[in-house]
Amino acid sequence: xxxxxxxxxxxxxxxxxxxxxxxxxxxxxxxxxxxxxxxxxxxxxxxxxxxxxxxxxxxxxxxxxxxxxxxxxxxxxxxxxxxxxxxxxxxxxxxxxxxxxxxxxxxxxxxxxxxxxxxxxxxxxxxxxxxxxxxxxxxxxxxxxxxxxxxxxxxxxxxxxxx
Amino acid sequence: xxxxxxxxxxxxxxxxxxxxxxxxxxxxxxxxxxxxxxxxxxxxxxxxxxxxxxxxxxxxxxxxxxxxxxxxxxxxxxxxxxxxxxxxxxxxxxxxxxxxxxxxxxxxxxxxxxxxxxxxxxxxxxxxxxxxxxxxxxxxxxxxxxxxxxxxxxxxxxxxxxxxxxxxxxxxxxxxxxxxxxxxxxxxxxxxxxxxxxxxxxxxxxxxxxxxxxxxxxxxxxxxxxxxxxxxxxxxxxxxxxxxxxxxxxxxxxxxxxxxxxxxxxxxxxxxxxxxxxxxxxxxxxxxxxxxxxxxxxxxxxxxxxxxxxxxxxxxxxxxxxxxxxxxxxxxxxxxxxxxxxxxxxxxxxxxxxxxxxxxxxxxxxxxxxxxxxxxxxxxxxxxxxxxxxxxxxxxxxxxxxxxxxxxxxxxxxxxxxxxxxxxxxxxxxxxxxxxxxxxxxxxxxxxxxxxxxxxxxxxxxxxxxxxxxxxxxxxxxxxxxxxxxxxxxxxxxxxxxxxxxxxxxxxxxxxxxxxxxxxxxxxxxxxxxxxxxxxxxxxxxxxxxxxxxxxxxxxxxxxxxxxxxxxxxxxxxxxxxxxxxxxxxxxxxxxxxxxxxxxxxxxxxxxxxxxxxxxxxxxxxxxxxxxxxxxxxxxxxxxxxxxxxxxxxxxxxxxxxxxxxxxxxxxxxxxxxxxxxxxxxxxxxxxxxxxxxxxxxxxxxxxxxxxxxxxxxxxxxxxxxxx
Numbered sequence: 048x049x050x051x052x053x054x055x056x057x058x059x060x061x062x063x064x065x066x067x068x069x070x071x072x073x074x075x076x077x078x079x080x081x082x083x084x085x086x087x088x089x090x091x092x093x094x095x096x097x098x099x100x101x102x103x104x105x106x107x108x109x110x111x112x113x114x115x116x117x118x119x120x121x122x123x124x125x126x127x128x129x130x131x132x133x134x135x136x137x138x139x140x141x142x143x144x145x146x147x148x149x150x151x152x153x154x155x156x157x158x159x160x161x162x163x164x165x166x167x168x169x170x171x172x173x174x175x176x177x178x179x180x181x182x183x184x185x186x187x188x189x190x191x192x193x194x195x196x197x198x199x200x201x202x203x204x205x206x207x208x209x210x
Numbered sequence: 211x212x213x214x215x216x217x218x219x220x221x222x223x224x225x226x227x228x229x230x231x232x233x234x235x236x237x238x239x240x241x242x243x244x245x246x247x248x249x250x251x252x253x254x255x256x257x258x259x260x261x262x263x264x265x266x267x268x269x270x271x272x273x274x275x276x277x278x279x280x281x282x283x284x285x286x287x288x289x290x291x292x293x294x295x296x297x298x299x300x301x302x303x304x305x306x307x308x309x310x311x312x313x314x315x316x317x318x319x320x321x322x323x324x325x326x327x328x329x330x331x332x333x334x335x336x337x338x339x340x341x342x343x344x345x346x347x348x349x350x351x352x353x354x355x356x357x358x359x360x361x362x363x364x365x366x367x368x369x370x371x372x373x374x375x376x377x378x379x380x381x382x383x384x385x386x387x388x389x390x391x392x393x394x395x396x397x398x399x400x401x402x403x404x405x406x407x408x409x410x411x412x413x414x415x416x417x418x419x420x421x422x423x424x425x426x427x428x429x430x431x432x433x434x435x436x437x438x439x440x441x442x443x444x445x446x447x448x449x450x451x452x453x454x455x456x457x458x459x460x461x462x463x464x465x466x467x468x469x470x471x472x473x474x475x476x477x478x479x480x481x482x483x484x485x486x487x488x489x490x491x492x493x494x495x496x497x498x499x500x501x502x503x504x505x506x507x508x509x510x511x512x513x514x515x516x517x518x519x520x521x522x523x524x525x526x527x528x529x530x531x532x533x534x535x536x537x538x539x540x541x542x543x544x545x546x547x548x549x550x551x552x553x554x555x556x557x558x559x560x561x562x563x564x565x566x567x568x569x570x571x572x573x574x575x576x577x578x579x580x581x582x583x584x585x586x587x588x589x590x591x592x593x594x595x596x597x598x599x600x601x602x603x604x605x606x607x608x609x610x611x612x613x614x615x616x617x618x619x620x621x622x623x624x625x626x627x628x629x630x631x632x633x634x635x636x637x638x639x640x641x642x643x644x645x646x647x648x649x650x651x652x653x654x655x656x657x658x659x660x661x662x663x664x665x666x667x668x669x670x671x672x673x674x675x676x677x678x679x680x681x682x683x684x685x686x687x688x689x690x691x692x693x694x695x696x697x698x699x700x701x702x703x704x705x706x707x708x709x710x711x712x713x714x715x716x717x718x719x720x721x722x723x724x725x726x727x728x729x730x731x732x733x734x735x736x737x738x739x740x741x742x743x744x745x746x747x748x749x750x751x752x753x754x755x756x757x758x759x760x761x762x763x764x765x766x767x768x769x770x771x772x773x774x775x776x777x778x779x780x781x782x783x784x785x786x787x788x789x790x791x792x793x794x795x796x797x798x799x800x801x802x803x804x805x806x807x808x809x810x811x812x813x814x815x816x817x818x819x820x821x822x823x824x825x826x827x828x829x830x831x832x833x834x835x836x837x838x839x840x841x842x843x844x845x846x847x848x849x850x851x852x853x854x855x856x857x858x859x860x861x862x863x864x865x866x867x868x869x870x871x872x873x874x875x876x877x878x879x880x881x882x883x884x885x886x887x888x889x890x891x892x893x894x895x896x897x898x899x900x901x902x903x904x905x906x907x908x909x910x911x912x913x914x915x916x917x918x919x920x921x922x923x924x925x926x927x928x929x930x931x932x933x934x
Contacts, residue, residue, distance in 0.1 A: 082429025146293030148604030183847025
């Protein structure tokens, strides 16, 4: 069946045999967006976290049919080298990644958190950032999340000045 | 600048392969480099403390560098990047001696077709220390070669040339490295030049950002799971869920006509399916009915019973003085650690294409050479015709020292004549891990009249770590008498004690156990340093002073004392419980890197909370202090996860749990809010970094709990049995 969804701002129509195929595999194998990672297939680790209509979703357990007509954002659409998202900028400044495999999921979860809670406390972070990192980068990630909040606030101020 | 060294013996053993301009790209390849013969040691104490050399493959030319037409350097790394920061460290080392900027160096994984394959592995915290000398020497030689060519082209004497950022200048003229390399066919191979003096380092010692930072922040497809090949199909492999299952037969009839199925392969005890998509392959796999002849339905209690000191065979790995005198005064404590899973987030995966008499394998692995050999052997191919193309690893931790899945994918590819991608499900990852073996420790000590130890003994038992690994010949293990992985951290480090003994027992378990980051260190240090703390309490002495007093005066001992003092001072170590928080102290030596930690702990609702960890470590010369800090932070959190939460069970013959969550691991909320890292430099070469900081964390936490609650926790994972 055909499913239409907006991926990183571009309308895509995909022909999928099984509408229950997880969104993750449609993105990775059909649309060749490999930034969203497979970790467990059971929504237990968060490596596959992306945004559907701005909400953090674990895409390994999200049937593609539910994405019909929705806006999907992956790490490739969060920002790029020319125009990094504040979360990516903070991740670079704090040199967070080690192996790096879980990091897109964490960055997407963090970006979604900052949209809801622009200035998260440590408790907000503990409660909302519940992905798994085996290298143990949590210590730097926490610093990066606070920094990203600051960068995002600056960006909003600058944007409103320009407007 | 290129004065010769007297080290002619080594120079004469080098061979060089040099290729000239490939189209517009000037290619310089430097060949085989033999710098040390494999070290054979008969004394386990040396095996435990040595920093393993880089073991190269002397039979083949090796491509280390390419000078590209845009005047950058491509560095083909024989060591894999799995998060430990090796690529960044070696880029710094090469940039230093090549006199190029960090931006001009791009590090890539060497494919086995370049010849630059580490014949051992990426592991054991050896990459930077092993490449320290050879890589800087090779880089310096390449610099001299380029300068000589430039001198000819510029018509300027070599001694009048200088180079900065890959631009050669002299006598008012300039030439880039790329221009110098272009068109050269017969390179003059120099002797090894004198290397830069440490005071002149520009990049070594600097906290430069990781070279793979952007790729990892913008989601570039760099991992094994992201690898593809044209016309690729997907494979899945049927595996038994019970320990020790023996294949009897497979009924594939239901799966054969399922959508997307291309072929079902039953070959000896291998049952695989190839389909058009991963999901179709998985579904067909589930429809194959395999009959297994099952092993006894073991449970955890039976494994624990097997893994008890006194079972199996033993080897005394360290002994000094006599056994204990009056047995009445001997204190004995027993400790246990559970089965641990690697639980790396990127599953094991591979894309293989067997095309006639050649094979191409894309894989995230710690063992490029071994993978190549195993594929060649099973598919009866010439090893030179198997090209293993390594990718970034989504975590290694020792798990990727095993790659039988490369062989399985190759079998499937051969059967269908197309590339096949195949990876483990998470359940397969947990059930078919090469686990960290459980351990049991019996530690005995006796105090003298002054309240210091008169005798200390560590008896411990482990399953296989190095034993039965394709990486270490069993003959060597048998010769040494003990498993060289299990003994890590098992030695007595307080050798000023007059009488001491360490004895390692070995029991082979009915399921595979193997290398897990830091090997025996995590459990051995937990046992030994918990015991030391208990003895300090019994002697009514400060835990730090108690340790310092009993360390000898060899160079490594001095370095151990220094990290102990530095950690205690930085943390303001105190044995008072303040505001419901207590500190715990522990120290260890691993691979010649001493490390001490202070954990600041409280108990909230019967849960252990680690607020702050202070670590002092002496890894020798710090090539990249920021990434050493990152390794310290990561090891502390991974170690904390292992000692507080992680545990595999055996239930009715199955390893369980099979998913994150039930296999509990540290999350953001559990990680310490403060980690304070102090780096000391007690020697002028780089040492081990990626594993040593895992040592002390278990005992540091348990010792803090002891001071909070009075309870001595002796089993991992640590659980409070009474409220503080």
